[in-house]
Amino acid sequence: MSPIRFSASSLKEGRWYEYVIRFALGGAATVFTGLISSRYGAFIGGLFLALPAIFCASATLIEKHEIRRKREAGLSGERRGQMAAAVDSAGAALGAIGMLTFAIVFSLTVETSIAAAFISASFAWLLISVAAWYVRRKTRSARRVRTEQGSGSPMRGRG
Amino acid sequence: MAGAIALAIYSAVVCHLLVRAKLRAVTATLLSLVVWLIAAFGLLMFTGGQT
Numbered sequence: 001m002s003p004i005r006f007s008a009s010s011l012k013e014g015r016w017y018e019y020v021i022r023f024a025l026g027g028a029a030t031v032f033t034g035l036i037s038s039r040y041g042a043f044i045g046g047l048f049l050a051l052p053a054i055f056c057a058s059a060t061l062i063e064k065h066e067i068r069r070k071r072e073a074g075l076s077g078e079r080r081g082q083m084a085a086a087v088d089s090a091g092a093a094l095g096a097i098g099m100l101t102f103a104i105v106f107s108l109t110v111e112t113s114i115a116a117a118f119i120s121a122s123f124a125w126l127l128i129s130v131a132a133w134y135v136r137r138k139t140r141s142a143r144r145v146r147t148e149q150g151s152g153s154p155m156r157g158r159g
Numbered sequence: 160m161a162g163a164i165a166l167a168i169y170s171a172v173v174c175h176l177l178v179r180a181k182l183r184a185v186t187a188t189l190l191s192l193v194v195w196l197i198a199a200f201g202l203l204m205f206t207g208g209q210t
Contacts, residue, residue, distance in 0.1 A: 047199050050162025052169055056188040059173065063184040085184040086177035089170045096167035103160045 004130065013069075018061050022054055029053035050099065055092055059085040094136060098129030161206065165199035 029051055037045020063081035070077025106121035172194045176187035 043203070047162045047165075047203060050166045050199070052166060052188070052192070052195060055170075055173075056185070056192075059184040059188050079181075082177045082181060082184065085187075086174045089173040089177065093167050093170035093174065096163050096170060099166065100160060100163035103163055107160075 004133070013065050014061065021057050021061075025057050026054050050096070052092070055089075059088050062088050090136075091133075094132040095129055097132050098125045101125055101128040161199055161202035164202055165195050168198045169195040 029048075032053075033045055033048040033051070036048050063085040066081035066084040067077040070080050102121045102125040105124040106117050109117040109120050169191050172191045173187050176182045176191065177184065180187075182190070
């Protein structure tokens with residue numbers, strides 16, 4: 001089981017305008033949420049904090065990077081790109097569980113102190129997100145072992 | 160909270176569209192925004208704006 005680690009090499013794969021797109025979309029989503037919040041109130045504004053604005057660009061760029069990498073190797077890479085984007089969306093689903101935990105902890109502790117609520121909610125987010133990733137990884141590994149044992153071939157299902 | 164649950168549903172739908180329907184990422188993510196809107200506002204209405 002490999003630990004979670006930061007890889008700076010992934011940053012080099014992106015072009016400068018791709019990062020501009022992400023920052024611009026993130027900023028636009030924040031401004032949009034602020035406008036919604038001031039017009040319709042905090043309930044609706046809070047809802048739009050979870051709007052997947054950056055995710056659309058992010059998943060598309062991940063797919064594009066995979067296709068580019070495979071084309072350089074002389075392959076189509078379209079299916080590989082789709083699968084890479086699918087893995088990204090599975091990670092986003094786990095992150096959403098962490099976000100839900102953040103919201104619950106924050107709403108429970110905000111009346112005592114805003115700073116303490118932010119710290120405790122952030123810690124809860126980190127804990128639950130990592131735990132969700134770990135559980136998913138463990139269950140996938142166990143499922144893969146069962147499939148391999150069932151098929152009788154140790155190489156089946158890999159790749 | 161409703162937004163976070165809607166985001167989890169959205170991400171799962173995007174994942175399924177990419178793997179099973181074999182859609183391109185841009186199509187899958189944009190189509191699924193409808194799912195996010197329905198889930199988010201549905202949950203908000205269901206809970207009466209308490210989330």
